[in-house]
Amino acid sequence: MSVVDSVLARIPQRYRELAIRHRELLKFGIVGGITFLIDTGIFYALKLTVLSHKPVTSKIIAVLVATLVSYVLNREWSFRTRGGRQRHSEATLYFVISGIGVGLYSAPLWVSRYLLHLQTPYTSRFVEEIADFTAAQIVGLLLGMAFRWWAFRKWVFPTDRADEGAPERDHARVS
Template sequence: MSVVDSALARLPEVYRSLVVRHHEFLKFGTVGAITFVLDTGIFYLLKLSVLAAHPVTAKVLAVLCATALSYVLNREWSFRTRGGRRRPQEAALYFAVSAMGVALYSAPLWVSRYVLLLATPHTSRLVEEIADFTAGQVVGLLVGMAFRWWAFRRWVFPREAREQHRELQPSAPA
């Protein structure tokens, strides 16, 4: 019995069926949690040091680093039963969708800083930090995650591509 089977056996039936039915989303969320920690760490490391005057640039760089790790984890774990495209094509699609995600992740922070002026000298440093975290790490994350979940399943790792790929493979001799 695998570790996953053992863990599932311990869950009450109502939760077990939810976990089984939504396993891809739960894996995607786990990858998201891991990359959230990486993204947040890099964002604050850059924002509080070399890119203090450029928080949006710090956010974009942090998201790009997190996206690279996200591709590997999603390809090899979350969506490993999907896809079927050649890796270069799949990776290009993944990073194209992720580029759109970077814009969605960064937009709330840009609006907070440059439209709502929630930055010093217009507001206190504490308000600036709370606004940056809320806009960049909460709102941006939720908007970007929803878009990426939909787009990855639709374009990058579709079930149809895997099924079409299998149909094109010559059958093995019996």
């Protein structure tokens, strides 16, 4: 029994059908959770050490690393049965869209810091940290994630490979 089968077996029947119907979104969300941890860890590691005076740069670096991990996980797991494109075209589109996503992830932090001045000396260090987390890790994440979900499905992994007649990736594996 695969890991997916064993997890599905533990979900109550009415939720199991919902999980199966929305499995791509659930997988995308799980990948997002993993990359959120990567992004947050790198962001704070940089922001609190070597890039303490450059929080937006810290955020951009963190998102770029998380994006690399995200590409591999989304391509090989979340959207495994979609795409139908040459790998280099797919990767180019993925990273262009992710580049736009980096702007969406970083923009709320930039607004918080440089337009609203939610940073020391204008506010306390505690307020600065709460504002940074809210702007970068919540608002930015939600904006970027919503955009990327829509754009990946529309342009990077647009259709089911079986519908296009393209060679299928391993459909024998359980989605």
